[in-house]
Amino acid sequence: MRFTLYRFNPETDSEPYMKDYELLNIEPGTMLRDALLRIKNEQDESLSFRHSCGEGVCGSDGMNINGKNGLACVTSVDSLKEPVTIRPLPGMPVIRDLIIDMTQFFTQYHVVKPWLIVKDPIPDVELKQTPEQRDKLDGLYECILCGCCSMSCPSFWWNPDKFLGPAALLQSWRFLADSRDQATEERLEALEGPYKLFRCHSIMNCVDVCPKQLNPTKAIGNIKKLMLKNMV
Amino acid sequence: MSYQAKGLQAWFLQRVSAVFMACYIIFFIWFFLNTEQMTYPIWLNWFSHPLMNIATGLFLVQLVIHAWVGMRDIVLDYIPNDAVRLITLTCIGFFLIASSLEMIRILFSLSFNV
Numbered sequence: 001m002r003f004t005l006y007r008f009n010p011e012t013d014s015e016p017y018m019k020d021y022e023l024l025n026i027e028p029g030t031m032l033r034d035a036l037l038r039i040k041n042e043q044d045e046s047l048s049f050r051h052s053c054g055e056g057v058c059g060s061d062g063m064n065i066n067g068k069n070g071l072a073c074v075t076s077v078d079s080l081k082e083p084v085t086i087r088p089l090p091g092m093p094v095i096r097d098l099i100i101d102m103t104q105f106f107t108q109y110h111v112v113k114p115w116l117i118v119k120d121p122i123p124d125v126e127l128k129q130t131p132e133q134r135d136k137l138d139g140l141y142e143c144i145l146c147g148c149c150s151m152s153c154p155s156f157w158w159n160p161d162k163f164l165g166p167a168a169l170l171q172s173w174r175f176l177a178d179s180r181d182q183a184t185e186e187r188l189e190a191l192e193g194p195y196k197l198f199r200c201h202s203i204m205n206c207v208d209v210c211p212k213q214l215n216p217t218k219a220i221g222n223i224k225k226l227m228l229k230n231m232v
Numbered sequence: 233m234s235y236q237a238k239g240l241q242a243w244f245l246q247r248v249s250a251v252f253m254a255c256y257i258i259f260f261i262w263f264f265l266n267t268e269q270m271t272y273p274i275w276l277n278w279f280s281h282p283l284m285n286i287a288t289g290l291f292l293v294q295l296v297i298h299a300w301v302g303m304r305d306i307v308l309d310y311i312p313n314d315a316v317r318l319i320t321l322t323c324i325g326f327f328l329i330a331s332s333l334e335m336i337r338i339l340f341s342l343s344f345n346v
Contacts, residue, residue: 154309155309158309158310158312159308159309159312191239192239192240193238193239194238194239194242194304194308195239195308196239197239198239198240198242198243199308199309201305224240224243227240228240228244231240231244
């Protein structure tokens with residue numbers, strides 16, 4: 001099986017380049033991460049990429065696979081067209097090979113204050129929710145912050161410092177939708193202006209690539225609806 | 233219609249104006265197709281009717297708002313340089329204000345002609 005990988009080492013290369021590799025005897029059902037590990041172990045140990053859990057939970061190995069962002073560890077090589085072209089997630093600075101600098105992504109994540117804000121005195125027992133209230137968090141809390149969605153969003157490419165991006169906005173809605181959170185007003189106010197939320201034009205690239213099948217576009221729509229409700 | 237701090241309003245106005253303009257355009261085409269021979273007196277009479285005159289005035293206001301929000305979106309998305317961004321937005325603003333003044337002049341001249 002043929003692979004074309006994006007390579008860039010800032011210490012030795014002046015420009016990034018694509019390098020071809022060939023792997024023989026790939027077992028059916030092999031995941032892309034394992035194929036990359038084989039290339040690293042058998043052919044070129046200088047190849048660098050992030051990975052950890054190997055089962056789509058940690059969100060480390062987000063990369064651009066044949067033009068579409070995804071997690072290498074949950075992408076079977078059987079489903080990929082040859083040559084498999086792997087590039088780093090687009091839009092962020094490359095540190096080396098497939099490793100990108102995600103600082104901007106996490107800065108925007110912190111902006112939405114991804115934690116519960118409770119103003120009442122904290123009770124001695126846990127803050128309770130009804131099963132219905134808890135159900136509202138399904139499809140939101142599962143996000144693993146791999147960055148595939150934000151790095152597939154043109155609005156995030158153009159304005160990464162001003163537009164929060166689908167991942168951060170999904171988390172914003174996760175806390176707005178939480179019955180225990182008491183900072184709805186402040187959260188909504190912080191999202192006002194033409195950039196932070198409203199650079200989203202609902203093109204749904206985020207939904208298309210999410211390896212956890214989440215729907216940031218719907219979450220963004222819900223935030224807009226809540227803003228509208230609070231305005232009247 | 234300021235460029236800062238108008239995320240929700242701009243988004244909302246864009247949608248409301250789109251719905252209004254869609255209704256106006258459908259009515260406009262329907263009336264046009266249902267008039268056997270569109271002559272200048274019929275046209276003038278139609279546009280001089282207070283309801284049509286006001287609806288057209290509203291249409292033009294909504295068109296300007298819709299165009300402003302849409303053009304602003306394009307500029308914010310595709311022009312990264314702050315200075316170029318500001319100059320482009322100013323030019324678009326001037327153009328839209330000039331167009332609306334011209335449209336108001338035409339509408340008023342229709343109202344006073346009859």
